[in-house]
Amino acid sequence: QMQMLDKFPMEGGQKDPKQRIIPFLPGKILFRRSHIRDVAVKRLIPIDEYCKALIQLPPYISQCDEVLQFFETRPEDLNPPKEEHVGKKKSATGSDPTSVDPMVLEQYVVVANYQKQESSEISLSVGQVVDIIEKNESGWWFVSTAEEQGWVPATCLEGQDAGQDEFSLEPEEGALGSWALTPPWNDPGSQ
Structure with missing residues (x-):
């Protein structure tokens, strides 16, 4: 394809x-x-x-x-594999060069709900995981869920690894900055 x-x-x-x-x-x-x-x-x-x-x-x-x-x-x-070989992997040296390896699709997580507006689109719910079939330059991606396939806006999706480093619960060293502590200022005229 x-x-x-x-x-x-x-x-x-x-x-x-x-x-x-x-x-x-x-x-x-x-x-x-x-x-x-x-x-x-x-x-x-x-x-x-x-x-x-x-x-x-x-x-x-x-x-x-x-x-x-x-x-x-x-x-x-024309000659399907025999029952005893079904499910067994071929060795690297005996692999068939004409066989086609399955395409590994990128998986993204839905970060914003989306309600489809046209028949070529699909609706998404936050937390849902989708496979990316095609990324279009227009910002619309063709995705697959367990139930259906269709176009969705890329802005509703985030890579599964994205964001893990950004929102760490542990502060990085020096993340809070350095602060100088000074005693409270007392206005001599207010006493």
Whole structure:
């Protein structure tokens, strides 16, 4: 998807997110040990919708090399892994160079509530954690939550590490400054 967005920046909404025609690839869903199959089944519908939307784009996009490669059959598609190898990691020397590593998304925390105003946006609540799919220069970021994906203003988000050093409960050495203590001033005329 990133290659398509680089190749077709206007259609990918780089200048104006509301003009985007390239569909969003459904976001990752965090796997829980016993739910891997359920998660995969739940992702079938959004991935199917993504594929259908992709091939319905104008021919200069839907027939570009990146899209054709996306739909190209690979040997591992025809010969799925045997049951005994499922879930086992390959050694570094035996790894398949054609396999695609999952993209690690940045996580941000919502620091201000936001109520969606258009169908392409999502609402946010303070404390919620979101995955950042795309950062747009306009200040709107495309994010994914456990339930949905959509555009939100970047000002409502903060990196998970941000702010930890700024609001320490322990004062830094010298943070209070130095003060000179003087006795109270007595006005000789007021006595």
